[in-house]
Amino acid sequence: MSDPQTKIEIRNLYKIFGETPELMLEKVGQGVSKDTLNDEFNHVLGLHDINMKIPEKGIQVVMGLSGSGKSTLIRHINRLIEPTAGEILVDGENVMDMRPDALRDFRRNRASMVFQKFALLPHRTVLENTQYGLEIQGISEKESKKRACHWIERVGLSGYEENYPTQLSGGMQQRVGLARALATDADILLMDEAFSALDPLIRTDMQNILLDLQQELHKTIVFITHDLEEALRIGDQIAILRDGKVVQQGTPERIVLKPKDDYIADFTKDINRGRVIKLKTIMSAPNDQAGPELSGDMLVEDAAQLVTESPSSQGRVVDADGVVVGCVTIQDLIRAMARPNIESRLEEL
Amino acid sequence: MNWLVEFPELGRGDLRDLRKGIDEGFKSFTRTYGESIEGFFDPLLHFLIGLEKLLLATPWPLFILIVCALGWLASRSIKIVIGTAISFYLIGLLGMWEDTMSTVSIIVVSTLVCIGLGLPIGILMSRSNRAQALVTPILDVMQTIPSFVYLIPVVMMLGIGKVPGLIAVVIYALPPMIRLTNLGIRLVDKEVLEAADAFGASAWQKLWQVQVPLALPNIFAGVNQTIMMSLAMVVIASMIGVTGLGQPVLKAISNQYLAMGLLNGLAIVALAIIFDRISQSYGKRLQSYRGGHNE
Numbered sequence: 001m002s003d004p005q006t007k008i009e010i011r012n013l014y015k016i017f018g019e020t021p022e023l024m025l026e027k028v029g030q031g032v033s034k035d036t037l038n039d040e041f042n043h044v045l046g047l048h049d050i051n052m053k054i055p056e057k058g059i060q061v062v063m064g065l066s067g068s069g070k071s072t073l074i075r076h077i078n079r080l081i082e083p084t085a086g087e088i089l090v091d092g093e094n095v096m097d098m099r100p101d102a103l104r105d106f107r108r109n110r111a112s113m114v115f116q117k118f119a120l121l122p123h124r125t126v127l128e129n130t131q132y133g134l135e136i137q138g139i140s141e142k143e144s145k146k147r148a149c150h151w152i153e154r155v156g157l158s159g160y161e162e163n164y165p166t167q168l169s170g171g172m173q174q175r176v177g178l179a180r181a182l183a184t185d186a187d188i189l190l191m192d193e194a195f196s197a198l199d200p201l202i203r204t205d206m207q208n209i210l211l212d213l214q215q216e217l218h219k220t221i222v223f224i225t226h227d228l229e230e231a232l233r234i235g236d237q238i239a240i241l242r243d244g245k246v247v248q249q250g251t252p253e254r255i256v257l258k259p260k261d262d263y264i265a266d267f268t269k270d271i272n273r274g275r276v277i278k279l280k281t282i283m284s285a286p287n288d289q290a291g292p293e294l295s296g297d298m299l300v301e302d303a304a305q306l307v308t309e310s311p312s313s314q315g316r317v318v319d320a321d322g323v324v325v326g327c328v329t330i331q332d333l334i335r336a337m338a339r340p341n342i343e344s345r346l347e348e349l
Numbered sequence: 350m351n352w353l354v355e356f357p358e359l360g361r362g363d364l365r366d367l368r369k370g371i372d373e374g375f376k377s378f379t380r381t382y383g384e385s386i387e388g389f390f391d392p393l394l395h396f397l398i399g400l401e402k403l404l405l406a407t408p409w410p411l412f413i414l415i416v417c418a419l420g421w422l423a424s425r426s427i428k429i430v431i432g433t434a435i436s437f438y439l440i441g442l443l444g445m446w447e448d449t450m451s452t453v454s455i456i457v458v459s460t461l462v463c464i465g466l467g468l469p470i471g472i473l474m475s476r477s478n479r480a481q482a483l484v485t486p487i488l489d490v491m492q493t494i495p496s497f498v499y500l501i502p503v504v505m506m507l508g509i510g511k512v513p514g515l516i517a518v519v520i521y522a523l524p525p526m527i528r529l530t531n532l533g534i535r536l537v538d539k540e541v542l543e544a545a546d547a548f549g550a551s552a553w554q555k556l557w558q559v560q561v562p563l564a565l566p567n568i569f570a571g572v573n574q575t576i577m578m579s580l581a582m583v584v585i586a587s588m589i590g591v592t593g594l595g596q597p598v599l600k601a602i603s604n605q606y607l608a609m610g611l612l613n614g615l616a617i618v619a620l621a622i623i624f625d626r627i628s629q630s631y632g633k634r635l636q637s638y639r640g641g642h643n644e
Contacts (some may be wrong), residue, residue: 078547080543080546080547103549104549104550104551105549106549107546107547107548107549108548108549109549112547112548113544113547113548115540115543115544115547117540119538119540119541119543119544120541120544121541121544121558121559121562121563122541122563122638123562123563123565123638132548132558133548133549135558136548136549136550136554137549164638166638180548184548190547
């Protein structure tokens with residue numbers, strides 16, 4: 001896997017809510033701030049010059065607190081919300097230029113969506129809900145039933161086909177939401193806080209289901225969340241949104257190790273770093289000491305156990321072909337897991 | 350200061366001319382278009398007469414059986430079925446069978462007309478705020494204007510008979526159907542609609558796969574109201590020649606026949622209760638999926 005192709009590219013995207021967004025766009029261009037726009041002109045700056053490249057076949061997480069504009073952003077990708085300015089290119093084609101029938105076609109076949117509050121059709125059974133996208137595509141009843149049953153089984157809901165959504169728990173309802181989205185065979189999956197409404201245990205469950213499915217489906221997933229743990233766990237790439245602006249983009253490791261500003265540092269300080277940082281990031285040059293062979297993609301937390309048990313208190317990092325490329329000592333691992341800025345924390349005490 | 354105490358009303362002559370002008374205008378309109386308007390309603394008249402004949406020709410046990418079967422299908426309640434059978438038996442026993450059949454047929458036809466008109470108008474209203482702003486005051490007028498007032502132009506145009514009676518009933522019973530269809534569709538969960546959009550549903554698919562099914566409980570409440578209001582209109586409609594349970598009531602009023610008025614009045618009540626219970630329990634069954642665990 002060399003340089004992955006860009007699947008979705010967002011260019012200079014602005015969204016201003018209010019009576020005269022175009023007029024306000026000029027003011028934003030002249031440097032008027034979000035607060036001024038809100039207080040003096042009664043307009044809300046939802047998205048401010050968003051630029052993103054979302055790679056193919058990966059999970060792009062967009063993280064931000066409420067009001068940061070993340071749900072607005074994801075709704076631009078399938079144009080449920082019209083932008084004030086900007087472009088969204090999917091496979092090089094600008095979604096904003098699509099005519100109504102082309103847009104419908106895009107939503108039917110190329111991008112499906114999972115919603116925070118599930119948004120299932122309450123008058124339809126699990127099976128009929130899963131068939132919904134296929135029905136809209138115009139696929140025959142027999143074929144759509146076959147495909148829907150396949151996806152119901154994949155999300156672990158076999159036996160519940162004839163139940164109505166209200167008869168299911170939240171986690172099970174969201175499995176239906178996921179099956180419905182996967183059934184359309186779209187290669188883009190938009191997930192708007194899909195797991196945020198679920199209990200922590202169920203949420204972890206659903207994350208596992210998603211990661212397992214992604215192992216073989218290789219969809220381009222845009223995943224919105226307000227939960228950093230979740231973002232770090234499932235994201236290949238993370239973009240952090242604040243007040244409608246992207247503050248930082250990068251891999252989970254990069255966000256944790258090199259937070260761009262105090263805002264992000266503040267976010268990441270309580271994170272279990274051992275679950276994010278990989279050995280290849282912290283390893284030093286190889287030496288002759290013995291020790292267990294560890295993959296470079298292994299997480300620090302997982303390595304800690306193995307290295308502790310090794311007599312030399314050190315592990316050898318190997319690449320995919322088994323060649324030794326570096327080593328990690330128990331000190332390296334502890335240093336990686338420890339919270340930064342110990343001095344400042346001592347002062348607090 | 351006389352002008353402060355006395356209202357500056359139009360002169361007597363002016364007022365007479367105004368009224369006369371309106372009357373004459375309407376009369377000439379009636380003379381010109383009356384026949385074609387009557388022709389327009391002809392199919393409806395034939396349907397109404399045909400249905401009435403069919404009901405009267407049906408052997409009474411078969412009729413009761415069919416109504417009970419429909420009641421069972423709609424409500425799944427044995428209590429309602431037994432109540433229906435007993436009510437119709439008593440109605441027949443007390444000599445009101447024929448009038449009841451006439452009333453049932455006009456209720457059926459007017460309800461069908463109300464659904465046929467109300468559903469599309471309600472859908473239209475739900476899709477455009479402008480249509481809603483336009484139709485709402487008309488509905489207000491239809492619901493508040495004394496029925497006798499609109500009986501006048503209807504009778505002037507179409508004379509006395511079944512069709513003008515039917516029109517009067519429809520004018521009275523239509524508004525709840527329109528209002529509740531509009532309301533039901535507007536109340537559909539925004540998130541579910543967004544999901545339909547996100548999956549690329551066309552406006553037509555969204556309407557029939559999502560909005561109407563989810564509005565159905567409300568739409569059905571509208572049908573129920575329409576039936577009730579048509580029944581309430583039966584007596585007034587009988588004043589312009591609609592046969593049925595209303596006519597004996599009218600006769601009883603002018604001749605002070607207490608028992609006759611009471612019996613026919615009670616027959617109307619019985620019909621109302623039967624229709625109401627059946628349509629309501631059907632409406633409830635429509636939303637059983639909302640309740641959670643299986644019925």
